[in-house]
Amino acid sequence: MAKPNIFALPPGVDFARELLDGLRARIDGPPEAMAEVELYVNTERMARRLRSLFDQGPATLLPRIRLVTDLADPLTRAQLPQPVPPLRRRLEMVGLVARLIEAQPDLAPRSALYDLADSLVGLMEEMHSEDVPPEKVAQLDISDQSGHWARALTFFNAVQPFFDEGAEPDRQSHARLALEQRLNRWEIAPPQHPIIVAGSTGSRGTTAAFMRAVARLPRGAVVLPGFDFDMPDTVWDRLGDPMKGEDHPQFRFARLLAELGLTKDDVARWTGALPPSPARGQLLSLALRPAPVTHQWMSEGPNLPDLRQACADVTLLEAPTTRDEAMAIALRLRDAAETGTRAALITPDRMLTRQVTSALDRWGITPDDSAGIPAQLTPPGRFLRHVAELFTKDLSAEALLTLLKHPLTHSGAERGPHLIHTRDLELHIRKKGLPFPGAEAVQAWAQAHDCPQWGAWVAETFCDQREAGEPALADWIDRHVALAERIAAGAATDGSGGLWQENAGRKLQEIVSGLAAEAEHGSPLDARDYADLFGAILAAEEVRNRDEGHPHILIWGTLEARVMDADLLILAGLNEGSWPEMPGADPWLNRKMRADVGLLLPERRIGLSAHDFQQAAAAPEVWFTRALKSDDAETVPSRWLNRTVNLMTGLSDRHGPEALATMKAKGAHWLALARASEQPLTTAPARRPSPAPPAEARPRELPVTDIKKLVRDPYAIYVRRILRLRALDPLMRAPDALMRGVLVHSVLENFVKATQDDPANLTVETLMQKTAELVGDAEQVPFPTIRALWTERMRAISGWFVATEAERQALAHPAHFEVRGKAVIPALGFTLTGQADRIDIDDRGGAHIYDYKTGSAPTGPQQKQFDKQLLLEAAMVEKGAFKDLAPRHVERALFIALKPGDLKEVPAPLDESPPDKVWEELALLIAAYLDPAKGFSARRALMSDSDFAEFDHLSRLGEWDVTDPADPEVLT
Template sequence: TLLPRIRLLTDMADPAALRDLPAPVPPLRRRLELTGLVSKLLDAQPDLAPRAALFDLADSLATLMDEMQDEGVSPDQIAALDVSDESGHWQRALSFLNIVQRYFEQGEEAPDTIAFRRYALEERLKRWQETPPEHPVILAGSTGSRGGTHRLMCAVSRLPQGALVLPGYDFDMPGPVWGGLTDALSGEDHPQFRFARLLHELALDPVTLPHWHDQPAPSATRNRLVSLALRPAPVTDQWRSEGVHLPELTEATEKLTLVEANSKREEAMAIALRLRQAAEEGTTAALITPDRMLTRQVTAALDRWDIVPDDSAGIPLQLTPPGRFLRQVAALFQRDLTAESLLSLLKHPLTHSGSERNTHLRATRELELHIRKKSWPFPQPELIEAWGEAEGFPDWAHWVAETFCQPPLHGTQALSDWLMIHVERAEAIASGPAKGDSELWKEGAGRKARQVVAELEGEASHGTDLDARDYADLFGAILAKGELRDRDAPHPHILIWGTLEARVMGAELLILGGLNEGSWPEIPGADPWLNRRMRHKAGLLLPERRIGLAAHDFQQAVAADEVWITRALKSDDAETVPARWVNRLMNLMNGLPAKQGPDALKAMQARGRHWLALARQVEAPIK
C-alpha cells in the first residue's frame, strides 16, 4: 500500500489476535452491574456508606477498576498493601473492592473495554517481540501518562524502524533538572515528568534529544522564560542564577496579553470581544479552557453578534431540552405533584408539542393564575378538572389531571419497568391530549436522547431493582455522560477547545481562559478507596498526574505565536488564586528588573485592561 496505516492509541489491537479474545462488555452494562453489586452490599451492610452515595460509589469503583486494568495492578496487589495505620477505612474499602474481584480474572467474565484494550496490547507486544516489523512505526503526540501507553511507547522505541514524536518537549531545561525528575511523589506535577521517566527507562539523554523538524518556534525567548518559571519547586533558586542570562523580556512577551477581570462575566465578555475582532479580520482564534461554565458564558456573549463558535465539547445532553424534560418527568415518580413542578413542566417547550401549542400555552397561563389565586401547593386532579370545565378547557384539564396528577410510586421495580413507564409518561406529556406526533425525539438533541434511552433499554436486564429516587439519579447520571454538538453551522474561524483537543491543533490566536486554581488546574477529586501513599505503593496513578498534564497543556499552548492569559479575580464573590503557572511567571518577571521583567508584565496587563474597558462599555446600561 502507498498510504500509511494511521491508528489511534486506543485501537492498537492486531486484527488476527482479536479472534482469540472475547468481545468486550459495553461500559453501560458494566456500570449497571456494579450499581447492582454496590446496592446489594449497602443493603447487607448499611453502615458502610449512605444510600445516597450509591451511584457515586459505583462510578468511582468503575474508574478505579479501569485504572487498575490499564496499569496492570491486580486486586491481590491492592489487598497486600501495608495499612496498619489506617485499618478502619481500609476494611470498608476492601468490602467494596472484594465484590469486583471476579472482573479481573480472565476467563471468568467477559472483559470490559479497558481490560480488552490491555489484552489486545499485550498480544501486539508479544507478536512484536517474536517478529519485529521491518517497516517504520511512528507513535506521535502522546506523553505516556497511562501505563498501557507508556509500555507501547517503550516497545515502539525498540523496533528496528520505530520512532517516538514527543509533543511539547522542553529543550531549554538543563540536564541536572531532568535528572531530578525521577520520583513521582515529588515530580509528578511537573509538565516534563512523564518524558523524564520515559527517557530514563530508555537510557536516553534528554539534553541531546533531536528536534523533529527545523522549523523555529514562534518565540524561542518566551519558551526559555516559561521553562525557567516552571522549574520544580526544589530548584527554583535557579531563577536567580539563570534569570540573568535571559534576553530582554519585552520582546519575549510582546504578543502575550494578561487579562485579569473582576468577575467571570467580565472575563467572558472580554474574550468574546477579542473573538469577535478575530472573526471580522478572518483570523483563526481558539479559546482553550477546561471550565465549561466559562465557555457557555463566552458562547452566550458571542450570540449577540450572531457568532456561533465551533465548540469541540458541545452541550451536555442533560442540559438540552429533551434532557431537562426527561429528568423532570423522572422526578414526578418520587413525590406528590407540587404546583411548582407542574407549572415548570407545563411550560417546557417540548410539553404538548404534538399540536395546538398555542391553546396549551393559553390554558397553562390561565391555570397558573388560578393556582396562584387559590394557593394550591399540591394541585389535585378533581380541582383541575373542575377548573377546566368552568374555563372552557375540559379536554386539556382532563389530560393534565390524568397525565401529571399521578401518585408517587413506592417500592422497587426492575430497571426495564422503570424505563417503560418513564418513556410512556414522557411521550404522553410531550404529545398532548390529541396524542399527536411530538417534538421529543426530533432534531439532534431528541435523536441523541432517543439513542441513549435505547442503549439503556438494551442493557436494562443487567441492572438491579431500584426505587423511584435511585432510578431518577441513575437516569440523570447516564444522561450526563452524553454530549451533543451544536446543530447550527459554527463559525469556521472561532473555536472552543478543551485542553485535550488543543494538544493536537493550533490557531493564530490562542486564549487560555479560566487560569485559576481549581479551574485550570482542576482540583483532583476525592478518592474514597486509596490515599496518595497507597496509590504510589500499588503502582497506580497519583492525583498530581492530572496537574502535571494540565501544566504540560499550558506550557505547550503558551508557546504559540499570539496568546492571551485570562482569569477572574473573583468567582461567586470569593477571591480566586491565580493558577500556579501564572503565579510563577509573574513572580519570575517581577524579580528580573534588569531584564525589564516588571515593565514587560505591566505591558501585558495594560493590553488586558484595554479589552476589559471595552467589555465594561458593552455591559454599561444605556442612559
C-alpha cells in the same frame, strides 16, 4: 537500530502540520508507501486535522490514522472478547454497591451510592490500565485504627470477580488485552511497515507500554508533543521520582526516556521547525522548573533574551470578577471573528466557557465548543428529568406547570391551544391556591372551560404518577419513555412529538436506547433512585453540533491545545483550583498507597495540565486571563502564571518589569472595552412619583382596609384601583401570615358558634378540636410541619382566648360573623365597603365590634391617625351600613391580638374619635383625593423607611428616597 526511535517537537509549533511535513520527508517512495504507514494519535480532533491537511495537497494516499485508545489489531480483533459497554459496568457496580450497603448499612450512607459506584469503576479501570491486580492492593500493610481500610477492603473484595480470568473486560482491560495480543504477535512477526505514535504523553500505563514497544520497532517511531529542548540535563535527572516531580510538565517524558534507557540528548527533532517565539519558550521553561531547583532563576535568568521581545504577543488580563473576564474574552473573540482570525479559548472552567458563550450570543456568534453541552442541560434532557421526577412525589403545581410550559410538551400538534389552556389553568391554580392539583380538580376545571379532552390528557399523564415500589430497571425505562412520549405528543395526536427530533433529541434517544439495552444488568430501584440514576447517566454524556459553531471561534479543553491550529490562544481561568484543577478526593487510597502499588498519583492531572499550559503558552499570540475574585472570595493565581510573573518581575536587566507592564496594559485596554460595552445609557433618575389622574378615573369605592393605604401609601391605591394592576398570586401558596390569618378566623368563628349552640363548649378542648378540623386538615394546610407548628401556636393562645371569650360573651351575644356592609357619601358619590370579623349585640342593643389579629394590633394613636379600620366600621354600623343590623349605637370596638407572647385586647379610641367625627374626616380625605390636582404620592407616611410597599418596584424606589419632594404629575 542501536536505540529506540524517539522524536519530539517543541512547544508552540503547529504539531499536526509539522508531523505531516516530517512524515512526507521520511516517506520517500511510491504513492502506496504513505498508505503503509500506521499512525496513532491521541484525539479524534487531531485525526481530523491531519486528514484536512492531507486533503490540502499535494495528492497522495492517506496513512492509516488510528487512536491510541484503540490498540486492537484489525486483523486479529475478532479473537478478542468484546469490551463491556461502560454503562453496563456502571449498572453492575451500582447494584453491587447497593447490596453491600443494604447488608452492612455502616459501610456508607445510601446517598453515596452513585458516587461510590462511579469511583469504584474509575479505580478498576485505572488498575487495569496500570496492570495492578487487586491482590497487590489487598497486600498493603496498613495499620488502621479507624476501620476505614477494613471497609475499603470490603468493596475491593466485592469487585474481585471483575479481575478474574475469563471475566468480561471493560475498556481498559480490553485495551490491555489488545496490547498484549499485539506485542505477542510482534514477537513472532515484527511489522515491516512504519508505525508512528504521535501527540501522546503516555500518561496511561497501557499507552506508555505501547509507545515503548513502538519505539523499539525497526520501523517504529514516537513523536512527543511539547518537548522542552531548553531544559538542562541537571533538571531532567531530577524528574525520576514521581512523589517529587509528577506535577512537572516534562515528567512523563522523563519517565518514558528512563524506561527506554535514553537521555534527553537521544531525542531527535522531528523537523527543524522552531516555535513562534523561542525566547518565550526559554522564559516558560525556566519559570516552570521544579521547586527544588528554582534557585536556577538567579543563575540562568540573566541569560534570557530581552523579555519585551519574548512577550510582545502576550496579553495579561486580570479582571475584578469572572463576569468581567468573560466579557473581555468575548469581545476579543468577536474581534477575531470580524477580522478572520482563528481564535481558541482554552480553559477547564466550564462555567467560564458558558459565560463567554452567553456573551457571544448577543452578537449572533456561536463558538465551536469541543465539549458540547451536557445532555442533562439540553431541552430533551431537562424534559426527561422532569418526567422522571413525576414518579418520585405527589404532583405539585410547580412541577405540573414546569412540564406544561416546556417547549417539547404537546409538540405533536395544536401547540397554540395547549399554551392557552396552560395559561388559564395556571391562573386558576394561583387564584384558588392549589399547591397539589389532583386529577379531579383538573378535569372539573377543564369541563368548565370547554376543553375536556385536554383536561383528561393532563389528568392521565401528569396526576397520580407516583410509584412506591421497586420495579426492575427495564420496567422503569419503559414506563418513563412511554409517559415522556405521551406528554410530548399531546392530547390531540399519538407519537412522540418533537422529543426525539433535532441533534439533541437524537442523542438523547441514543442514550435512552443504550440504557434500555443494558437494563437487564441493573438492579430493582425505587422512584428516587431511578431518577437519580437517570440524571447521573445524562450528566456523563454530552451533545455536540459541529455544524452550528463558528468556523474560527473555538472553545477547547486543555488536551486539545496540542492541535495548535489557531492564531490566537486565550488561556482563561488561570487560578488555583481552576487551572490546574485540584485532584478530587479518593475514598479508597491515599497518595502513598497509590505510589506503593503503582497507581497514578493525584499530581498526574496537575502535570498533564502543566504540559498543556506550556504547549499553549508558546503559541503565536497568547492571552493569559484570570479573575481576582470568584464568588466574592479572593482568588490565587495559577502556580504557572504566578511563577512566570514573579520571574519576570525579578529580571529588570532583561526588561521583565517593562514587558509585564505592557502585557497588563493590553489586558486593561480590553477590560475597559468590556466595561464600556456594559455601561448603561445615562438617564436621569426617576422622580418620586405622585400621579394625578383625572377625576373620572379616580376610585369611587374603597374597602375600609384601603383607607390605611390611602393615608400611608396613596401610590398603592393608584396602582391597584386606577391602573388595576395586581401581583400574580403565588403558584405554590406559601404557609404565610395571610393563610394563617384566614384559618385562625375560621377556627375562631366555628368555635364561637359552637359555644352558642352549647355553652359547655367554651373550653380549650373544643377550641383545639376546631383547630384540628381546619389547621390539621391536609387539604387546607398541605404542609405537615406547618400543620404541627400552627396547631401548637393555637394551643399557646387557647387558654387566654377561652378565658377572655367568656368575658366577651358575658357582655354581649355573638350575632354576626364576617358580615359585609357598605355606606355612601352622597355628596361625593363615594361608597365605603367593609367586612367585620364579628359583631356582638348586648342586651341594650349596643354593638361590640371585634377584629382578630394574628400579628400585632395597631395602638390607639396609630388608629387615630392611620389605621382607622375599626373606627370606620363603627361609623358604618351607626350609618346602617350592615344589612339586618340596626343597633342604636356602638358600645365598643377592639382588636383581639392573638400573637403568642403578646396576647391582649386593644380598644379603638371611640371616645377621642367618635363615629361622626371619623366619618367627617373620611369625607375630607376622599374629597381631597377626588381633586384632579391631588397626586397619589408614593410612600407618603409609612411607619418606617424600611417598611415594604407592594409597588416599590413600579415606583422605582432607590432612584429617589422619602426626602425627595413628591410633585403631582397631572395625567390626562
